[in-house]
Amino acid sequence: MTLRPARLRVSDQLRLGGVGLRARPLRAFLSALGIAIGIAAMTAVVGISSSSRAELDRALDALGTNMLTVAPGDTMFGGDATLPDEALTMIERIGPVTSATATGSVGTRVYRNDRIPEGETGGLALLAARLDLLETVGAGLAHGSWLNAATDDYPVVVLGATAAQRLGDVPTIWIDGRAYTVAGVLEKVPLAPELNSAVLVGWPAAESYLDFDGHPTTVYTRAVPAKVEAVRAVLAATANPESPDEVQVSRPSDALAAQRATDRAFTALLLGLGAVALLVGGIGVANTMVISVLERRAEIGLRRSLGATRGQIRTQFVTESLLLSLLGGLSGVLGGAAVTAVHAGTQGWPAVVPLWALAGGPAATLVIGAAAGLYPAVRAARSAPTEALSAA
Incomplete structure (x- = not known):
């Protein structure tokens, strides 16, 4: 009789992915904090720049550009x-x-x-x-x-x-x-x-x-x-x-042409800064997940010995990476929006955080988290049960 491994439901995968975060709360917190700082920096830079641009547009509109x-x-x-x-x-x-x-x-x-x-x-x-x-x-x-x-x-x-x-x-x-x-x-x-x-x-x-x-x-x-x-x-x-x-x-x-040139320059600046912040966040996720695989080789070997498939191991670590990225991304967006509001208020500017930054921050961290967690997940899935248990 051939045994078939049980399929994990989405809720099971999420619960399993959260186990690794709850088992090491300090490391998960510090990792999420690193991601949050990167996303908050991106959101704040985008928000402050957008608020500054809104103030500039308001000043140029007063000059009758339209x-x-x-x-x-x-x-x-x-x-x-x-x-x-x-x-x-x-x-x-x-x-x-x-x-x-x-x-x-x-x-x-x-x-x-x-x-x-x-x-x-x-x-x-x-x-x-x-x-x-x-x-x-x-x-x-x-x-x-x-x-x-x-x-x-x-x-x-x-x-x-x-x-x-x-x-x-x-x-x-x-x-x-x-x-x-x-x-x-x-x-x-x-x-x-x-x-x-x-x-x-x-x-x-x-x-x-x-x-x-x-x-x-x-x-x-x-x-x-x-x-x-x-x-x-x-x-x-x-x-x-x-x-x-x-x-x-x-x-x-003539101020209309200057306004449009300024908008193009601001757009290029925002895209560049956002890409750098997301890259830093992605490196942080990848580093965290690689260390997690090295530290948890015994757990991986035990799960493999108990019948977990390579696909389930990969899913576990990718889910962990996604949860970690989502936690950091949401926290970072909220923190960046708060920084933008405070700075804009002190300068007397309208507080503006583009919708693409609010939605794109968590979405981008999920994409980067999945990509960053893929290699550690594949590496964990390839570990032989006996080798992982003996190394522990």
Whole structure:
């Protein structure tokens, strides 16, 4: 009668693999700690670099890397062109466009009060503005409040920073024979300097009180950074399909090219550092498993004498290696993420740990652990029972 070795279930293999770790807890802890330090170093380096890149991207976005402006140009006869009333709505329908807003030139003079001579306007422009203007151009308020749904229809204005300096600290200003309440003052707007010397009134109020024709004169557009060039290529035809040649579109910021070059450099750096950390972790696993085989030759011989097959011995040591790698990998990822969060918090950066680093750390350690534990497992399986028992 031929005896056949029993097959080990997955649960049995996991339990058997865990025996070696539990039997030598200090060595298992130190080995897992070595792997965890390597993975934590990789995760922390990737996380801190990604957080730094996120902060750099945020700073570059403040420079308008993804903002384009659309304005009317000249007609074929040399006159001033106009944008259609639907230009803003059409631009908002472009897929990669994340936000768009507009201002329109009202063409009415602004005075500090009704006693100022007609010619002394201070060179201020009166613009009709949409409610979402501040978010799109990245503007902030120095004091007061921005236009809202309640004040958009009434004689209320917001002053640009330069306009406020020229007009002084006044509660009202005079426009077309009517007093307008000053609701707030903007900070300097680096992305749209024309707003600094402007007086901004709500779009409906401009149409009701100032005979504004509703044509936008400047459309501010934000697009997905990777699609800025593609958006720019269709903006003119989208804003004015009948006469795209009569539309002026700004070119992308030079900072966009610098941002993309920085992203490529960071990506190469992260991949290189991650590969080095994983290699160090793999060497640690291989070293641990080789020593484990040498120390446990008696155990291997006894199991072989009791009927364990070479395949079961190989499975045991590969499972041990995988468990050890997984324990170290998970601990390392958590430790690296914690280090990233602490460092980013002290620097005032957004804490960013890429998903591929969080998932890839344990996954990579499993792959490396399996490869690193394969040679010791094969060596253990090849040990003859009598030779292993006699050596013990």
